[in-house]
Amino acid sequence: MKTGNIRYITLIALLSISILSAQEGKVKKADEQFDSYAYIDARKIYLNVVEDGYESAQVFKKLGDTYYFNSEYTEAAKWYKKLVQNYPDEVEPEYYYRTAQSLKTIGEYSESEKMMEKYTALSGNSKVAANLQNTMVSLEDLTDIKAGKYRAINITEGLSSSDFGPTFHGNKIVFASSSKNTEGGKTHDWNGLPYLDLFEAEIGENGTLENPVALHGDINSPYHESSATFTKDGKTMYFTRNNYIDGKKKRDKKRLVSLKIYKAVKKDDNTWGDVEELPFNSNSYSVAHPALNNDETRLYFSSDMEGSLGRSDLWYVDIMANGQYGQPVNLGPKINTEERESFPFVSGNDNLYFSSDGHMGLGGLDVFVVSLNGNGQFKTVTNLKAPINSSQDDFGFIIDESSKTGYFSSNREGIEGSISDDIYAFNENCGVIIKGIVTDEKTGRPLEGSLVTLLDENNEVVSQKTVQSNGAYSFEGIADCGTQYAVRASNNEMDYQPKEKTLTTPVGMMATQVDLALTPPDCPVNDLGCRLDLQPIYFDFDKHNIRPDAEVELAKILQAMKEYPQLVIHIESHTDSRGDDSYNMQLSDRRAKSTLEWLVKKGVDRNRLTAKGYGESQLMNKCSNGVNCSEQDHQLNRRSMFLIKN
Known part of the structure; x- marks a missing residue:
């Protein structure tokens, strides 16, 4: 039970019945060789350079890359950590x-989060980073998501202390929120939180709710509003509110x-007005969470009115042609239990979707579905299972079956005793295509024969495609919705840099x-410096001594000479024009x-x-x-170069 019994309709003091709670380097050894000089292995060179006591940001980047792009993440992490620790000013966002x-990938989640925060700060892709953080702190939920029929993502985390009860309104979503930017403006004495109001939001990428604004007009009062439903023409709405109208709040005999x-x-100005309560309401019991059927002739709702089988049941009333309403009808024991049925x-x-803690579920309120056949008889009530349902309260489920997408509410990530409802977007049988x-980065021509790899959030290979003559690739029916992936392209035959x-x-x-777009190779076949990605060997003005920064690069040449005894090189040195x-x-x-x-003094x-x-x-x-040139x-002209001799 949550704080103050707020999920129980008979003791309601808030609005909800059942809510308000939560590459360079080695891509492949055989491919990581240089044209006719295939014996030159950059990774070996870099490792030996480091063993000899020479290091630089570039060396650590290249070493990390040789492992990262070969999915050897333990070693990649080793060298990348050295990079960010020793050369923080030379670390690009990627x-x-x-x-x-x-x-x-190696389970160092806390340190990974820190790195992702830095990536987010530098790249602005707070977005790509926030994304990565959620999967790390919610591993159990992630496992549930992958095991079930659906894919779901939290889209209101951090929006307010409680967001729930989504409903379709044209191409937008209306939902209840305790955001402080409400028209009511008051806070509830029970928990110190703002009262709930109804908000409307645009549907953004990945089903997110963008630019939420409170509904305009006479809908939001100083107290709670929630759970709306709209006619197809968008001109009429039914919604739930505390027993409050014309500026007055009414209580039942128990002072609730x-x-x-x-x-x-x-209205004509697109605001909502002419608010009236429905005739089957009462000061003695609660009526909440309206839902229209497809031809808008029947209004379903939840209530603990007389005749209920449990603490709250599902009912309906017929909507007459003259706008009047029939008598409330209980959906019966196939649907209703001695516990709570709502939303x-x-x-x-x-299909009738609803929430219940009376049918067999995973814990708290679960979402169920049953087919409506028009004759008052219901077929089997089916639990939607994980990840729609969890050990906490899951409710407010809506779905567009044509696109197989929808929303639901849950407090699954909340702390017992807190109010932490969030809205989740989900899809059924994800049909996303990555293509x-x-x-070629320079010419723009398609790169036939390139290999494209799809990797999941753990850097595991999901699938690979070989690019055809038009340069196109496509991954269909493989990727999950609302999930982070990386797409990597390489072309080792022509020595392109991976992207x-x-x-x-x-x-x-x-x-x-x-x-x-892959960066093409620009190394002459005999340019050893280019093949080892040497930084330039520079000299001071009018000097010929070897500078400390040049020694790091010469150490790479030294290791190449040691590794490959047949290697013979020619050194070319230059001056500036002064x-x-x-x-x-x-x-x-x-x-x-x-x-x-x-080099000779080092043993060559x-x-x-x-x-x-x-x-x-x-x-x-x-x-x-x-x-006239700058220093x-x-x-740039005071340099040495290294050429491989035949």
């Missing part, structure tokens, strides 16, 4: 994301404020476009030789090395003699 994913169903019409909803296929085009994008799939029968041409030629020659000698056979200076004859930019521009 590396926080990869770190978070790797940590999550009961619930009543009211009717309102939409009826009639679908387009004439896209894989192209990965994350997404959260929509809810329903929808397609999501994820195009991937100074005499002849002097610059001599200076570049000294730079080439100092580079060679560094001199016969495997040649070196030559080229002065200022091969400038990288426009900074030739007489051109940074001149620095």
Whole structure:
């Protein structure tokens, strides 16, 4: 039972009967080789560089990537953690994301959340990050979701202390909320929370409720409103309210404020007015949670009126052609029990959905369905099971059976004794499609033969597709709705860099476009520096000594020479344009030789090395003699390069 018995209709003091509670690196070893120089394995080089005591942000990124893109997340996490700990100022957003994913995969959820928060702050994809956090803190719910017929996501978490009772209103959703931005404005003495009002929201991506605003007009009072239903033309609504009208609140003999169903019409200015209570209401019992059938000739509701079999039953009244109402009819023992039945909803296929804690369920209120056959006889009442139902209260279920999507309310993530209802969006038999085009980033041409991999939120491979001649790929009937995935494309035959994008799939029968443009290889076949992704080996002005930052890069060359005894390289060194041409030629020659000698002192056979200076004859930019350039521009020309000799 929740605080103050607020889920019991006979002791109601709030509005609800049953509510208000919750790549670079190694993609594959065989593919991670370089054209005719297939013996050069970058991962081995980087590992040996680190073992020799040399490190940089770039080394840790590349090492992490070689494991991450090969799904070796334990090792990936090791190097990414070193990256973010030692070089926090050089970490791009995508590396926080990869770190978070790797940590999550190995069970380090707390640290993963921290990384995702940094990713969110830097990328603005609070969104991609919030998403990842929910699945980490609700693992049991996630397991239930995957085991059941449906897929469901919380869409009002954090909106207010209580959000529930959704209903369709055209292409929008109307729901009850205790948000402080209400027209009533008062707070309830019982719990200090704002009274409930009815809000209307647009349906956003993944079924989210966007831009909620309180209904305009005479609907929201200083007390509670909830549980509405609308005619198809959108001009008439029935809704639940505390026993309050014309500025007065009425109590029953026990001094409790009961619930009543009211009717309102939409005026020419699109506000709601002409509020009147229905004739079968009473000050002695509660009537709540109206629901219309498909031809709008019958109004279903919940009540504890005389004749009820339990604490609250489902009833209906016929709506006459003249606008009058028939006598209330109890749906009988097939539906009603000695406990609570509430929140009826009639679908387009004439299925009656309702909540009950009297039928066999998982705990608290569960959602059930039964077919209406028109003759007063009901077929089997069926429990919708997890993840619609949980060990807590689940209620307010609505569904559009044509799109197989809908909403329900639950307090499953709340704390016992608290008020924490939320609205969940769900889909049945998710029909989401993930598709896209894989192209060359520079030319835009389709990349036939590329491999596209779909990975789940745990970085496990879900499916793989090989791109056809038009560059297109498609994953159909594989992905779950409202779930985070990553789509990764690679083309190892042509040595393209892998590309990965994350997404959260929509809810329903929808397609999501994820195009991937791969960066083409730009390394000359004999450029060892490019193949090992060396940072430039720069020299200070008029100097030929090896700088500390250059030693990190030379360590990579050293490891390559050790790993592959047949490797012979030629060192080319250059100067900027300042100074005499002849002097610059001599200076570049000294730079080439100092580079060679560094490697020789580390144990490389001199016969495997040649070196030559080229002065200022091969400038990288426009900074030739007489051109005014910055020191940074001149620095680009003071460099050494490494070429593989045949």
